[in-house]
Amino acid sequence: MVSRVIPVDPFDLVIFGGTGDLARRKILPGLFRRFCAGQMPDNAHVIGAARTEISEAAYRDMIRDAILEFGGVEKTDEAQLSAFLQNLSYVAIDARGETGWRDLKALMRRKVVRAFYFSVAPSLFGDLAERLNNHGLTDHNSRIVVEKPFGRDLETAQKLNGDLAAFFEESQIYRIDHYLGKETVQNLMAVRFGNMLFEPLWNSQFVDHIQITVAETVGVGGRGEYYDKSGAMRDMVQNHLMQLLCLIAMEPPARFDPDAVRDEKLKVIRALEPVEPHHIVRGQYGADVDDPDEHPDYRTAVDNPKSKTESFIAMKTHIANWRWAATPFYLRTGKRLCARSSEISIVFKDTPHSIFGEEAGRHRNVLSIRLQPNEGIKLGVTIKEPGPGGMRLIDVPLDMTFADALGPEGADNVDAYERLIMDVIRGNQTLFMRGDEVEAAWAWTDPIIEGWTNSNDVPKPYDSHSAGPDASAQLMRRDGREWREVTP
Numbered sequence: 001m002v003s004r005v006i007p008v009d010p011f012d013l014v015i016f017g018g019t020g021d022l023a024r025r026k027i028l029p030g031l032f033r034r035f036c037a038g039q040m041p042d043n044a045h046v047i048g049a050a051r052t053e054i055s056e057a058a059y060r061d062m063i064r065d066a067i068l069e070f071g072g073v074e075k076t077d078e079a080q081l082s083a084f085l086q087n088l089s090y091v092a093i094d095a096r097g098e099t100g101w102r103d104l105k106a107l108m109r110r111k112v113v114r115a116f117y118f119s120v121a122p123s124l125f126g127d128l129a130e131r132l133n134n135h136g137l138t139d140h141n142s143r144i145v146v147e148k149p150f151g152r153d154l155e156t157a158q159k160l161n162g163d164l165a166a167f168f169e170e171s172q173i174y175r176i177d178h179y180l181g182k183e184t185v186q187n188l189m190a191v192r193f194g195n196m197l198f199e200p201l202w203n204s205q206f207v208d209h210i211q212i213t214v215a216e217t218v219g220v221g222g223r224g225e226y227y228d229k230s231g232a233m234r235d236m237v238q239n240h241l242m243q244l245l246c247l248i249a250m251e252p253p254a255r256f257d258p259d260a261v262r263d264e265k266l267k268v269i270r271a272l273e274p275v276e277p278h279h280i281v282r283g284q285y286g287a288d289v290d291d292p293d294e295h296p297d298y299r300t301a302v303d304n305p306k307s308k309t310e311s312f313i314a315m316k317t318h319i320a321n322w323r324w325a326a327t328p329f330y331l332r333t334g335k336r337l338c339a340r341s342s343e344i345s346i347v348f349k350d351t352p353h354s355i356f357g358e359e360a361g362r363h364r365n366v367l368s369i370r371l372q373p374n375e376g377i378k379l380g381v382t383i384k385e386p387g388p389g390g391m392r393l394i395d396v397p398l399d400m401t402f403a404d405a406l407g408p409e410g411a412d413n414v415d416a417y418e419r420l421i422m423d424v425i426r427g428n429q430t431l432f433m434r435g436d437e438v439e440a441a442w443a444w445t446d447p448i449i450e451g452w453t454n455s456n457d458v459p460k461p462y463d464s465h466s467a468g469p470d471a472s473a474q475l476m477r478r479d480g481r482e483w484r485e486v487t488p
Helices: 021-036 056-070 078-085 101-107 122-134 154-165 183-193 221-249 258-271 403-410 416-426 435-455 470-477
Strands: 011-016 045-050 088-092 113-118 143-147 173-176 207-215 280-285 312-317 329-334 341-348 366-372 376-384 393-399 460-462
Touching: 011 021, 011 416, 021 045, 021 056, 021 078, 021 416, 045 101, 056 078, 056 088, 088 101, 113 122, 113 416, 122 143, 122 154, 143 416, 154 435, 173 416, 173 435, 183 221, 183 366, 183 376, 207 221, 221 258, 221 312, 221 329, 221 341, 221 435, 258 435, 280 470, 312 470, 329 470, 460 470
Parallel strands: 011 045, 011 113, 045 088, 113 143, 143 173, 207 329, 280 460
Antiparallel strands: 207 341, 280 312, 312 329, 341 366, 366 376, 376 393
């Protein structure tokens, strides 16, 4: 089965921060793959914009090297690569001054979709929005894409939203979260709302609890200065994990429409109960015992011997509505853990009565949605263990990745950035956060962080390549539950 690729309309895409790491690793290699797939029109125009004074030829050489390093199998197609690079331009620009703006305007065309990707620090968002407006580079059909962080608390998020709203309507603002562009996240909505099998069971009557885990094996790396001011709560929970929780917990929208979906997500965030301090575990990773010089402990990595910033967090929370009353949601994320894994697990309740006796053991159906690596969906089903000797029950996975049915082409895994950028050009905001969502998430997050500050809370140490602090396991065991194993 071959997936159907529908080309988007002609567009001009300006990437502010066009020489930066995100542009070179993700945005431009992703655009090249869409170009090779036939989804990006031949006359699409991509313009890199940054402070660096380099020629257009030098910029194309830079992007050629980036695609050869970070592109997919398509990077070996020299004809396609050369054709794509011919669609690239470059302009040196001053985000806070006037240099380069006339040159940018001269490069842009009329009667095509105009999109502007702000791959820069949030402190420049307002300046860029103002200059785009002042130089007449936008109209009612223009779109801007902004990367996280969307503020560091409610106050800064409100200011950021206000800075953008001064020049753009909410319908023009695309707050990108690459987790929402993953194939399995979108498949979650299809499986849940497109199948009668699951939705009737998707509530507290049948679901015991839900786990959301995003585990990383890497440390803070070169992001130490940023990360030590943010921590796992701001960097992961307030955005990525919050969005996953919303998609799992929201009510069925009336239709698959951007605002209908986002209205239901907002209701979930506003229904989140405050988290009790004893339902939160924070941690900091230790040095790699096998290579402490190459992989030091967290405080050494961020060059802050007194840091109280968490590199791990686990918490238990509830949603105060009829669907999820008394069903706990357990969230967990951290760095330097034993495996790289992102998974959502819906753990269903035990059968009301087991006809097989206590010796059959405790068996539960678990629907697991794997986001990375090896994206897929599996349902754990209880069956009889093959062979003689009575009714011995075992759990086996019913594989729902669809790889066999769709074939290698139909199951091709498009990068999240590719999908989301094409959605921007189409004008589809379904997988992008709305301003009120961001503010509601911070309104829930801020009191938690404030509580740590007021109580002088210190994260618990944990070993590199472990599952996190021991207190994280105890958080679950107090409720008679266990975290699902973090596996590669």
